[in-house]
Amino acid sequence: MARPKIVVVGAGFAGYQAARKLSQLSGGSADIVIINPTDYFLYLPLLPEVAAGILEPRRVSVSLAGTLPNVRVILGEVNHFDLDARTVSYEDPEGGTGTIGYHRLVIAAGSVNQLLPVPGVTEYAHGFRGISEALYLRDHMTRQIEMADTAATDGERDARCTFVVVGAGYTGTEVAAQGVLYTDALTRHRDRLRGRPRWLLIDIADRVLPQLDERLGSAADEVLRERGVEIRTGTSVQEATPDGVHLSDGEFVPTKSLIWCVGVRPDPLVESLGLKTEKGRLVVDEFLTVPGYPDVYACGDAAAVPDLTRPGEITGMTAQHATRQGQTVARNIAASYGHGRRRPYKHSDLGFVVDLGGYDSAANPLGVQMSGFPAKVATRGYHLWSMPGNRVRVAADWLLSTVLPRQGVQLGLVSAAAVPLDSANPQAAPNTPIAQKRQ
Numbered sequence: 001m002a003r004p005k006i007v008v009v010g011a012g013f014a015g016y017q018a019a020r021k022l023s024q025l026s027g028g029s030a031d032i033v034i035i036n037p038t039d040y041f042l043y044l045p046l047l048p049e050v051a052a053g054i055l056e057p058r059r060v061s062v063s064l065a066g067t068l069p070n071v072r073v074i075l076g077e078v079n080h081f082d083l084d085a086r087t088v089s090y091e092d093p094e095g096g097t098g099t100i101g102y103h104r105l106v107i108a109a110g111s112v113n114q115l116l117p118v119p120g121v122t123e124y125a126h127g128f129r130g131i132s133e134a135l136y137l138r139d140h141m142t143r144q145i146e147m148a149d150t151a152a153t154d155g156e157r158d159a160r161c162t163f164v165v166v167g168a169g170y171t172g173t174e175v176a177a178q179g180v181l182y183t184d185a186l187t188r189h190r191d192r193l194r195g196r197p198r199w200l201l202i203d204i205a206d207r208v209l210p211q212l213d214e215r216l217g218s219a220a221d222e223v224l225r226e227r228g229v230e231i232r233t234g235t236s237v238q239e240a241t242p243d244g245v246h247l248s249d250g251e252f253v254p255t256k257s258l259i260w261c262v263g264v265r266p267d268p269l270v271e272s273l274g275l276k277t278e279k280g281r282l283v284v285d286e287f288l289t290v291p292g293y294p295d296v297y298a299c300g301d302a303a304a305v306p307d308l309t310r311p312g313e314i315t316g317m318t319a320q321h322a323t324r325q326g327q328t329v330a331r332n333i334a335a336s337y338g339h340g341r342r343r344p345y346k347h348s349d350l351g352f353v354v355d356l357g358g359y360d361s362a363a364n365p366l367g368v369q370m371s372g373f374p375a376k377v378a379t380r381g382y383h384l385w386s387m388p389g390n391r392v393r394v395a396a397d398w399l400l401s402t403v404l405p406r407q408g409v410q411l412g413l414v415s416a417a418a419v420p421l422d423s424a425n426p427q428a429a430p431n432t433p434i435a436q437k438r439q
Helices: 013-026 044-051 131-148 154-160 170-187 214-226 319-336 372-386 391-403
Strands: 005-009 031-036 040-042 061-063 071-075 077-082 087-091 097-101 104-107 111-113 162-166 198-203 230-233 237-241 244-247 252-254 257-260 264-266 281-283 293-298 353-355 361-363
Touching: 005 013, 013 031, 013 071, 013 319, 044 131, 044 170, 044 353, 104 319, 131 154, 131 170, 131 257, 154 162, 154 252, 162 170, 162 252, 170 198, 170 214, 170 257, 170 353, 214 230, 214 361, 293 319, 353 372, 361 372, 372 391
Parallel strands: 005 031, 005 104, 031 071, 104 293, 162 198, 162 257, 198 230
Antiparallel strands: 040 061, 077 087, 087 097, 111 264, 237 244, 244 252, 353 361
16 A cells, blocks of 8 residues: 655644644554644744744744654645646745645645724734734834834824724734733833823723633723723724824724734635635535545635534634644544544533733633633643743743843834734634633
């Protein structure tokens, strides 16, 4: 029998876990290939800490080659599938093209920023989906505070000190929570700006963290308000301009900083397959196989996986689901070669963790409601447990951040033109919950 060739498209939570489990199960007996635009797995839950100057970017970037033994990494963007010929085509970072055949295919293309038809948003807002965007936001916040300190008028000073976050889900809540601490640190030694930074968290929902238990949302709400964050629920952005944003309640907020965290949508690559989709996600059965193509599997944000715990519904776009689905796919592929038996995907929630910066978090691991410092311990413990690498470096950065002041300087590595909202890096996107995908 020919040596099995298994191709995994995407190295987000689902694709990474699929490749990792396949490597363990195969013991080197299969040719496993993962195709991804970058050579690392991005641990998205900790990205707000990169933007806030707590963690260095390499801490949340886990080497694919270094942590996936017996897996070949191809750098590239997949642009075409031929399911009948069993081939995948891709373009590498330098514009070259290639095609690779497979015996089993795993589609784990992940998700991209969710865009809404709001005038001016694509021109003046920036998303939060990858390392480039986190580094840009860090520089942008620093630059605005530095320029506010030398602004010619109070109006300009206020606009540069105002930061608007749209979306009070996991990402938006964490960005606002970490961001307000960062700008407070930047203004501590600037007399004219001390206490001046203004943060607004806006969402059309009626409360912060609407996906979570109301008690966790209330805990996060209380922490944010104590830090001075203005929470505007039941509110949306009507228009973005170079000078600020118009809100649905009629207010115009002068600002140079619009941070878009309204959620994610499946990678458009999925729809290019021409197969049945649900909410933009590829329809699969409970074994994560694509109907009509028993050798093709899909998981994570790319797949509309039946939720066996809630008949008639599909699983959410979360890292918790993506991680487990990737592992299930690997086991079912091994079963297709006679190793074990295939199993349907069925989950049970481990709970959620939301890091609010400082010594604050909100969490409900295994259904136990926690807030404050105990939740912080649980949150950081969970992240260290779930990260597939760099644990010691992350822990060291956390320790240093408790005893040393943050370094508020611009690095100038990423320009605004490099992180347009409509073409954000389509890495897999968690929320921070016990590994939830980012919303």
